[in-house]
Amino acid sequence: MKADNPLLAVLALAAGLLFLSPVLYSIWMSFQTVDAYYTGTVDFTLENYQAAIGQYNFARYLLNSVIVSGAVTLIGLAVATMAAFAFARYDFPGGNVMFGATVATLMIPSHITLIPNYLTLAKAGLLDSYAGLILPAISNGFAAFFLRQYIRGIPRALDEAAYMDGANALQVLWRVIVPIAKPAILSMGLYIFISEWNNYIWPLVAIGREDMYTLQVGLARLYRVNPGEDVIDWPLVMAASTITILPVLLGFLLVERHLVRGIMMGAVK
Amino acid sequence: MTAATEARPVTRASHPLRKTRLLRRLTPYLLALPLLGFIAAFTYVPIASSLNLSFREWDFLSPTKPWVGLDNYRLLLDSREFWNAMKVTAIFAVISVPIRLALALLIATRLMSETWVSRLMRGALFLPSVTSTVAIAVVFSWVFSTDYGMMNAILGWFGLGKVYWMQDPQIALWVLIFVNSWKQLGYDIIIYLAGLQAIPTELYDAASVDGGRKFHVFRRVTVPLVMPTTYFLLVISVIEAFQVFTIVDVMTKGGPAGATDMIVNMLYRVGFTLFDIGQGSALAVILFILLIALAVFKSRVLGRKVHYES
Incomplete structure (x- = not known):
């Protein structure tokens, strides 16, 4: 396809718009009054957002999602980078077994852990808490596996020069490896953040208290409050849906390249 | 030292x-x-x-968890519910995966160039795969809702009657397949693009010099050479199909009449609404074994043939 052919370009753009039309229209709808929506007229308003954020507590859900996804990303990256460094640079007894156990988590479906993790957290009194949402999500070997491959590509001479200067392992990791591996770490961070932001089944299981809902659970509940189809306040639901989509959408527009690379890395899974 | x-x-x-x-x-x-x-x-x-x-009987509350051997498995394998869930999940995988992959490959071959149009298109197609599945399920619940939905409105323009998309057991699963494909297509395209870029351009030139038509080149050069990518996506997508939960839970809850009751949806129902921990665990173990078998098949058969590192 050549972009110089304006006809093809217009056709392609039209196809792209058509493809995204449900989401684009849902965003449009979220700025319309209920009456305008049902009568097919146009009447802009922000009242759906005011209702979603205030009355329906989506400001709180947004905060919960930011806290949980942010913590999972930071803790996940920290433990994964340390483990990746150990696996890439050290030859130690048991190391291969540990690395194998880490990689094997990539093929283990998370649903096998659903019931036992629920029981564990119930026993620890961590249901309905941030810790209950965050801790199980750290148990993922993917970032460690990927970063290990990346770190192995960094010349050892760089580490050794730093050791000569009297640095210890943590200093080498922090001052030599992390700055060089930054693009890979950033991509992984995005990947973890988005996966966790969109996580649904675990918060659904682990959270019962309304004020601990994440956006995903809150949105599903809001839509399900009135299952009788005709009474759904669609503009309100779409405002809530837009709030749920928007942070990732904005992030996507900012760092599309990093993200696509992160996902392509995900393909080695 | x-x-x-x-x-x-x-x-x-x-x-x-x-x-x-x-x-x-x-x-x-x-x-x-x-x-x-x-x-x-x-x-x-x-x-x-x-x-x-999975070898015990328990309801979350009672103080004892008596050992019942293989009873939970036996009950599951004898239940119509389990085989229905297996069937629905298999249909979902068998229908959605090949169509999606064929479509993704066709689109990917057209989006290889680095023009702004194809970059924009890639972005647009990829967007759904990073978007919240719950939000997508909610938006498409509206698209396919009977009275004010987009689909029935479009049918209305052509003078066609309303379709009960999510209430008709014959149609509901197709709606879920459509929504899931819409979400995953962009991911498949990105992976195919990576696979296509690895094909040396001389092969295309040689094929077209031989007077090959576009479709001929596609069939004889592109399709065979991206086969490793296709195998990879095939296995990944089947594994993913066996874990579909969110769109089912939000859009249909497995209904109507079990027509969209996929395995993880059943697992959630048995474990967390019926609180039958024994059977829920047995179901989880069966799913685990199935998916591990697929994953082992993937690494054995595909080995290191497919490898993307940018």
């Missing part, structure tokens, strides 16, 4: 400060420990306890 040799602590034996040496020997363990602790606590121990619970 330089600190550099500490990178391989087992090879050098002498060091003046024994305490530091011990610490250095321990370094890799200390570095790997946090991650392995999490993995042990939240992945491996739970697998063992799922297996254990």
Whole structure:
């Protein structure tokens, strides 16, 4: 396809718009009054957002999602980078077994852990808490596996020069490896953040208290409050849906390249 | 002795400060420990306890968990509910995956160039795969809702009657397949693009010099050469189809009349609404074995043939 052919370009753009039309229209709808929506007229308003954020507590859900996804990303990256460094640079007894156990988590479906993790957290009194949402999500070997491959590509001479200067392992990791591996770490961070932001089944299981809902659970509940189809306040639901989509959408527009690379890395899974 | 040799602590034996040496020997363990602790606590121990619970009868509340042997498995394998869920999941996989992959490959071959149009298109197609599945399910619940939905409005323009998209057992699963394909298509395209870029352009030139038509080149050059990518996506997509939950839970709850009751949806229902921990665990173990078998098949058959590192 050549972009110089304006006809093809217009056709392609039209196809792209058509493809995204449900989401684009849902965003449009979220700025319309209920009456305008049902009568097919146009009447802009922000009242759906005011209702979603205030009355329906989506400001709180947004905060919960930011806290949980942010913590999972930071803790996940920290433990994964340390483990990746150990696996890439050290030859130690048991190391291969540990690395194998880490990689094997990539093929283990998370649903096998659903019931036992629920029981564990119930026993620890961590249901309905941030810790209950965050801790199980750290148990993922993917970032460690990927970063290990990346770190192995960094010349050892760089580490050794730093050791000569009297640095210890943590200093080498922090001052030599992390700055060089930054693009890979950033991509992984995005990947973890988005996966966790969109996580649904675990918060659904682990959270019962309304004020601990994440956006995903809150949105599903809001839509399900009135299952009788005709009474759904669609503009309100779409405002809530837009709030749920928007942070990732904005992030996507900012760092599309990093993200696509992160996902392509995900393909080695 | 330089600190550099500490990178391989087992090879050098002498060091003046024994305490530091011990610490250095321990370094890799200390570095790997946090991650392995999490993995042990939240992945491996739970697998063992799922297996254990699948041989017991328990409802979350009673103080005892009597051992019942294979009863939970027997009950599952004898139930119509289980085979229905297997059937629905298999239909979902068998229908959605090939159509999606064919479409993705066709689109990917058209989006190879680095023009702004194809970059924009790639972005647009990829967007749904990073978007919240719950939000997508909610938006498409509106698209396919009977009275005010987009689909029935479009049918209305052509003078066609209303379709009960999500209430008709014959149609509901197709709606879910459509929504899931819409979401996943962009991911498949990105992976295909990576595979296509690996094909040497001379092969295309040679094929077109031979007078090959576009479709001929596509069939004889493109399709065979991206086969490893296709296998990879095929297995990944089947694994993913067996884990579909969110769109089912939000859009249909497995209904109408079990027509969209996929395996994980059944697992959630049995475990967390009926609180039958034994049967829920048995179902989880069966799903686990199925998916591990697929994953092993993937790494055995595909091995390192498919590898993307940018």
